[in-house]
Amino acid sequence: MSSDPVPTYKKKDFSSGLEVRWCPGCGDYSILNAVQTAFAAMGVPRENFVIVSGIGCSSRFPYYMDTYGIHGVHGRAPTLATGIKLARPELDVWVVTGDGDGLAIGGNHLIHAMRRNVGLKILMFNNRIYGLTKGQYSPTSEQGKVTASTPLGSIDPPFQPLSVALGAGATFVARTADRFGKHLQEMIRRAACHRGAAFIEVLQNCNIFNNGAWGQITGKQERIDNVVYLEQGQPLRFGEEGRRALILEECGQPRAVEWNDGGDPRLIVHDETRPEPSMAFLLSHLAPPEFPLPLGVLRDVPAPAFEDLHHEQIRRAEQSESNDLAELLAGPSTWTIE
Amino acid sequence: MTSQSPSQGGTTPRQRVEAAIIRLAGDSGDGIQLTGSRMSETSALAGNDVATLPDYPAEIRAPAGTLPGVSGFQLQFASKSVLTPGDQADALVAFNPAALRVNLSGLKQGGILIVNSDAFDANNLRKAGYDHSPLEGHELEGFRVYPVGITSITRQALEQTDLSLRAKDRCKNFFALGMLYWLYSRPLEPTLEWLRRKFASQPELAEANEKVLRAGYNYAETARIFQTVYEVAHAPLPAGLYRSLDGNEAIALALAAVAHQSGLQVFLGSYPITPASTVLHRAGRLKAHGVATFQAEDEIAAVGAALGASFAGALGVTSTSGPGLALKGEMLGLAVMMELPLLVICVQRGGPSTGLPTKTEQADLDIALHGRHGECPMPVLAAASPGDCFHMVFEAARLAIRHMTPVILLSDGYIANGAEPFRVPAPEDLPPIPVHFHTDPETFRGAYVRDAATGARPWVRPGTPGLEHRVGGLEKDAQGAVSYDPENHEQMVRARAAKIEGIESDIPPASLEEGEAEDDLLIVGWGSTWGAITQATRELRQQGLKVSSLHLRYLQPLPGGLGEILEQHSGRILLPELNRGQLREVLSARYGVTIEGLQKVQGQPFRVSEIKARARKMLEETR
Known part of the structure; x- marks a missing residue:
């Protein structure tokens, strides 16, 4: 590993130069742009980044980044990334996945990576559709979705990715969108600072198979009433000039009300550091039309990272046990034949 | 091969025998496996050659007293070289009627039969399907039957002990062990020492088991129930330091040796599966020796994490059995594409599906050789015996690193659980495993620019x-x-295949294990059938028959010179396999030779007699 001072990078230093082959107009371009910009500003040597992906449109991501990378097996990126992080905890290991890759075929690995709190930074591009296989419904598609594989509409209800992450015990959970470049960069920066697993859902448009998937969130007019930005210590205000706010009724039911200068004791004041995850879980379930969709950091709590515990056990064994190979191979009882 | 000697104490005659085969059988909660392994280790420490066959049901505690719940353990110890646990037993200990019923056919005529008479009550007899007690009928005529109230005497021995009745009854296996130790002139000390280690934190249990072990020994001596005491002298094993070792322990130890000799961190990603789980258990204790372990959420994650670790510059290893190998298949395709070292250890069991999970079989050869998508060749190796697992893991790791490829090593339930004396290698005698990480950007021409000699691509650690x-x-x-270029794809497919084929020059050429090139019959084997085949060949040769044997440890690529040897013997080749002829098909197709298969898929290893019988029949037919 280089001991030289970290060079000052520009965004283009993280571009592999490979021709990017996403469809023109794909939301992935702006995500790539944001990640390259954010990585350049992180102060981490470029050779210490490893980006691991599965299969799908999002998973072509590593090829476009001039870092170490693996384009892996469908749904299994967290497994490869876990091995890398355990073997080399000093590396910055990022996982890029999609709603199909991460929540359908790879759901098991995703939840276990978060349960263990492996220090992986997971970016899930959620476009609510299978793009690379030409437009089948995904585990985040709305019920009733008419697609190539569901001509009469899908009948299964969708996952909320952040609820899945929180249910699995994720210690850092955030949501942002492809169109909100600055916010996206800020979420990437925040995830990088978190020790342990960090999960970011990136709302992403597929202009070919699911155009306008998040139009009501990213549209200039629509977002006013449909997005609430989470800010630490601040009440959840949204709408034109922040005229509306979210409260929690005594029965535990959230409700959108008119803002009355903060006088309502039931106002939800955002605290991403709450150790207990139920408020974050509640936020993860809010969605239009009844509620605005929360964007920002839902949860950021400290917990031991899996790789730290893993190496702590190794260190303790190295300190307290013999590493004499001859002794090990002989075992507790031997005999000699002359 | 027996000789009388004056008996100690002047009463019970002592007889020296060359080999003894003991079978223990009881409920799966009776401690049969533990008793068997103590007897094995004691015999090994006494200088005998030893081979064992644990044979237990899939259920942890199958319904007590039933036929499917019977757990067995057979061992052979001898003053000569032994390569198998033996065919029929000289002595059988049956802890209940079901154990007797299941195992009686495995006892020689005239053999010693010790039964726990306390367990022969109406209920247990009914569960075993007896309408009367066999102890009172005629079916045990022809055996030397010793009914002993093992449960009641064990309880008596522990009368003064403050243990529950249940805990007392759990000591009864040590009573039988004590009797066997007297019958076969074995020392008690190794077992007593083991008890003190095992129950260091529960001295009351160490003490109770010691009491019962001594009680069994003394009972056999003072009650003078046996007419003869047997002695088995030292075996003429090559000089050296020895220990008793089973195949899975050998695999774990080899991982530590690989870490030591390569300087790499060894990273074992695994998911529990019978009969491979103990590889993970044992490797989990090797953290100070450079072996890190990770119990993954499933088989796919286990191999994925191992492959990720290899990308990061460690040696990734995963251990599994057939169903797990099937699940890992897609990731192995990626490993072939990424061209990274990876060690996949498959401890085969009876399949398909859950099949016979605690029994042995060699039916995963096809999936190991061919069971992946696309053109996806990788080296496949197979261990021949418990101790050979150590050497083959070492060899598989060497090939994986040198040739930048995933390697499959096949073991099976028989050698995974079976133990034998293992000559402990001195670390300084182990060959080094050279590792080269590419670090110089000036000389780096591309991730898939190949080494001229091996065809391997450069290995670069992230962080460089x-x-x-x-x-x-x-x-x-x-x-x-x-690249989507059609020509490039074909070239890369061929380059990956050529790299694996080229490994032929890095492994020993085929050679006869026993016998001469001009012999009338060649027995070919692979994997754990080595012991039975070698033993059968030696015995046939001792009888003057011209039989030779050849054993394959490398199944992909096959060793050089194999085709010539097989062609020389075409029509006079016997290939015993614990499957429906998987290697036979490979060799027949590849070399166009005629091979007769001897196939058995019963979850049990070959008996030496089965191989001898078929070999004799072939010799008669070709005469």
């Missing part, structure tokens, strides 16, 4: 400045860029 690169499932060109 200036060598950032991407690998993955999509086809690449030599520089490592994604």
Whole structure:
């Protein structure tokens, strides 16, 4: 590993130069742009980044980044990334996945990576559709979705990715969108600072198979009433000039009300550091039309990272046990034949 | 081969025998496996050659007293070289009627039969399907039957002990062990020492088991129930330091040796599966020796994490059995594409599906050789015996690193659980495993620019400045860029295959294990059938028959010179396999030779007699 001072990078230093082959107009371009910009500003040597992906449109991501990378097996990126992080905890290991890759075929690995709190930074591009296989419904598609594989509409209800992450015990959970470049960069920066697993859902448009998937969130007019930005210590205000706010009724039911200068004791004041995850879980379930969709950091709590515990056990064994190979191979009882 | 000697104490005659085969059988909660392994280790420490066959049901505690719940353990110890646990037993200990019923056919005529008479009550007899007690009928005529109230005497021995009745009854296996130790002139001390170690934190249990062990020994001596005491002298094993070792322990130890000799961190990603789980258990204790372990959420994650670790510059290893190998298949395709070292250890069991999970079989050869998508060759090796697992893991790791490829090593339930004396290698005698990480950007021409000698691509650790690169499932060109070019794909497919075929020059050529090139019959084997085949060949040769044997440890690529040897013997080749002829098909197709298969798929290893009988029949037919 280089001991030289970290060079000052520009965004283009993280571009592999490979021709990017996403469809023109794909939301992935702006995500790539944001990640390259954010990585350049992180102060981490470029050779210490490893980006691991599965299969799908999002998973072509590593090829476009001039870092170490693996384009892996469908749904299994967290497994490869876990091995890398355990073997080399000093590396910055990022996982890029999609709603199909991460929540359908790879759901098991995703939840276990978060349960263990492996220090992986997971970016899930959620476009609510299978793009690379030409437009089948995904585990985040709305019920009733008419697609190539569901001509009469899908009948299964969708996952909320952040609820899945929180249910699995994720210690850092955030949501942002492809169109909100600055916010996206800020979420990437925040995830990088978190020790342990960090999960970011990136709302992403597929202009070919699911155009306008998040139009009501990213549209200039629509977002006013449909997005609430989470800010630490601040009440959840949204709408034109922040005229509306979210409260929690005594029965535990959230409700959108008119803002009355903060006088309502039931106002939800955002605290991403709450150790207990139920408020974050509640936020993860809010969605239009009844509620605005929360964007920002839902949860950021400290917990031991899996790789730290893993190496702590190794260190303790190295300190307290013999590493004499001859002794090990002989075992507790031997005999000699002359 | 027996000789009388004056008996100690002047009463019970002592007889020296060359080999003894003991079978223990009881409920799966009776401690049969533990008793068997104590007897094995004691015999090994006494200088005998030893081979064992644990044979237990899939259920942890199958319904007590039933036929499917019977757990067995057979061992052979001898003053000569033994390669199998033996065919029929000289002595059988049956802890209940079901154990007797299941195992009686495995006892020689005239053999010693010790039964726990306390367990022969109406209920247990009914569960075993007896309408009367066999102890009172005629079916045990022809055996030397010793009914002993093992449960009641064990309880008496522990009368003064403050243990529950249940805990007392759990000591009864040590009563039988004590009797066997007297009958076969074995020392008690190794077992007593083991008890003190095992129950260091529960001295009351160590003490109770010691009491019962001594009680069994003394009972056999003072009650003078046996007419003869047997002695088995030292075996003429090659000089050296020895220990008793089973195949899975050998695998774990080899991982530590690989870490030591390569300087790499060994990273074992695994998911529990019978009969491979103990590899993970044992490797989990090797953290100070450079072996890290990770119990993954499933088989796919286990191999994925191992492959990720290899990408990061460790040696990734995963251990599994057939169903797990099937699940890992897609990731192995990626490993072949990424061309990274990876060790996949498959401890085979009876299949398909859950099949016979605690029994042995060699039916995963096809999936190991061919069971992946696309053109996906990788080296396949197979261990021949418990101790050979150590050497073959070492060899598999060497090939994986040198040739930058995943390697499959096949073991099976028989050698995984079976134990034998193992000559402990001195670390300084182990060959080094050279590792080269590419670090110089000036000389780096691309992720898939191959070494001229081996065809291996360079291994670069992430964190190396200036060598950032991407690998993955999509086809690449030599520089490592994604390529959809048809010519390039064909060239890369051929280059990956040529790399694996080229390993032929890095492994020993085929040679006869026993016998001469001009012999009338050649017995070919692979994997754990080595012991039975070698033993059968030696015995046939001792009888003057011209039989030779050849054993394959490398199944892909096959060793050089194999085709010539097989062609010389075409029509006079016997290939015993614990499957329906998987290797036979491979060799017949590849070399166009005629091979007769001897096939058995019963979850049990071959008996020496089965191989001898078929070999004799072939010799008669070709005469």
